[in-house]
Amino acid sequence: MSRKFRQWVDQYQDEAWTLARYLLKDASEAEDATQEAFVKLWKHRENVDPERIKPWLMKVTRNTCMDRLRRRRDEVEFQEYQTADDHGPMAGLHQTELGGWLKQAISSLKEPYRTLVILRDIYQHSYDEVANATELSLSQVKVYLHRARKQLREQLAEVRP
Amino acid sequence: MNEKGKPGAHSDDIGKWEAQINALLDGELDVAGAEALKAAATDDQKLARDIIEAYQLQQAMEQLRPERAPASLRRKLKKIPRQHAERPVYLQPRWAAAFAAVPLAVLSLWLAQPQQPSRAEVEQAAAELALAFAYIEQVSSRTAGRIEHEVGGELNAAVGGSVIKSIPQSESKEKQA
Numbered sequence: 001m002s003r004k005f006r007q008w009v010d011q012y013q014d015e016a017w018t019l020a021r022y023l024l025k026d027a028s029e030a031e032d033a034t035q036e037a038f039v040k041l042w043k044h045r046e047n048v049d050p051e052r053i054k055p056w057l058m059k060v061t062r063n064t065c066m067d068r069l070r071r072r073r074d075e076v077e078f079q080e081y082q083t084a085d086d087h088g089p090m091a092g093l094h095q096t097e098l099g100g101w102l103k104q105a106i107s108s109l110k111e112p113y114r115t116l117v118i119l120r121d122i123y124q125h126s127y128d129e130v131a132n133a134t135e136l137s138l139s140q141v142k143v144y145l146h147r148a149r150k151q152l153r154e155q156l157a158e159v160r161p
Numbered sequence: 162m163n164e165k166g167k168p169g170a171h172s173d174d175i176g177k178w179e180a181q182i183n184a185l186l187d188g189e190l191d192v193a194g195a196e197a198l199k200a201a202a203t204d205d206q207k208l209a210r211d212i213i214e215a216y217q218l219q220q221a222m223e224q225l226r227p228e229r230a231p232a233s234l235r236r237k238l239k240k241i242p243r244q245h246a247e248r249p250v251y252l253q254p255r256w257a258a259a260f261a262a263v264p265l266a267v268l269s270l271w272l273a274q275p276q277q278p279s280r281a282e283v284e285q286a287a288a289e290l291a292l293a294f295a296y297i298e299q300v301s302s303r304t305a306g307r308i309e310h311e312v313g314g315e316l317n318a319a320v321g322g323s324v325i326k327s328i329p330q331s332e333s334k335e336k337q338a
Contacts (some may be wrong), residue, residue, distance in 0.1 A: 009238045015231035026173035031234045035241075042241050098221050121222040127187075146183045152215045 005042055008053055013038070015054075015123055016061045022106070022118055023065040033068055037061040055125070058133035062115055105155045112136065113148035120145055178208055182215050 016037055020030035037060045041048070048056050051092045085136055112134050119130045120141075165237040181198045184190040190198070230238075278286075 002246075006239065006243055009235075009241075011300040013235060013238055014227040017234060021228060029230070031231065031237075034230070034234060035237050038238050039245060039297055042245055097223075098217075102221055102225070117222070118176045121219065122225045123227065124223070142183070146179060147185075149183065149215065149218065150179060152218055153211065154213055156218060158208075 004050075005045060008041065008057070009038065011034055012054055012057050016057055019058060019115070019118055020065050020105070022060045022114065023111075024068060025107070029067075029068060034061060036064050040064075052129075052132065055129040055132035058119060058125070058129070059135065061122050061135060066111070081127065099154065101159055102152075105152050108155075109148055110150065115152070116141060116145045117148050121149070178211070182212055185212070186215055186219050 013034070016033045017030060020033040020037075021027065024030045024033060037057060040060050041053070041057055060106060106114060109117060115134055119125045119133055120127070125133070125142055127138055130136075130145075131138045134141065136144070178198065178201065181190060185195065185198060198208075199210070202212055257288060
């Protein structure tokens with residue numbers, strides 16, 4: 001079983017880590033949250049449907065991150081911290097105008113919009129997987145995602161010459 | 162807000178073309194719908210720009226790949242099965258203590274139990290006791306004869322006749338031991 005678990009680690013660690021990184025905006029805390037999610041996976045490995053490991057793990061990673069965010073009492077301080085962090089998952093795209101803008105735009109999205117965009121538009125997960133991971137209905141996922149995309153497009157229109 | 166902390170999800174909020182654009186991006190728009198959208202975009206510059214921007218946005222996001230997890234995290238994740246391995250039941254502390262207590266209890270009971278001699282030992286002891294009594298009887302008889310000879314017949318019965326009977330059996334055993 002530990003061999004199977006190592007396969008899951010190899011397959012999903014980057015996605016879980018990146019999601020945590022997007023949500024928490026802190027590398028050290030994202031590392032802790034990802035580790036916590038995988039420990040939960042290890043402990044519940046017998047009960048999780050092997051076919052649905054990825055959405056299960058994404059859901060647990062997201063919930064773990066949300067718990068951590070809730071524990072941050074001072075929301076204003078958190079927002080300032082977010083802006084100060086310039087080494088997020090999309091830092092590599094700073095070299096391009098669109099990439100740099102995209103980083104700021106996705107970071108500015110509220111939940112659950114941000115997670116939906118990450119899971120669906122960046123990770124290319126299916127709608128079912130996204131709904132499962134976010135514990136939203138399929139129709140909610142579609143409507144929220146449409147709004148998130150529209151919001152991003154509107155922001156894009158503002159920065160376009 | 163239809164749920165706590167979550168925005169409302171009413172498809173009415175989304176414009177007609179907005180839903181079509183998203184369906185197009187998701188590959189869910191049928192041919193007729195695509196044709197209708199194309200025709201509308203021909204006459205509507207804003208709609209045409211929205212479609213182009215939606216495509217550009219989608220392409221930009223598809224280029225974003227998950228970031229590689231840091232080596233320190235990778236190492237930690239690989240160690241999880243070893244660090245969180247469940248011990249066999251008999252190795253768990255509470256069960257280990259319980260299992261260790263069982264032989265101790267058995268040993269204590271065995272030590273606390275009085276020692277019971279075997280049947281052979283009892284028979285051997287009885288034979289030795291009988292021999293001892295026979296010897297004492299013989300000695301008493303000789304002593305009585307000597308007393309009678311030296312002192313007189315009065316003391317013979319008091320000393321020699323009841324020697325065996327007057328010695329309690331337990332006392333005899335102690336002496337024998």
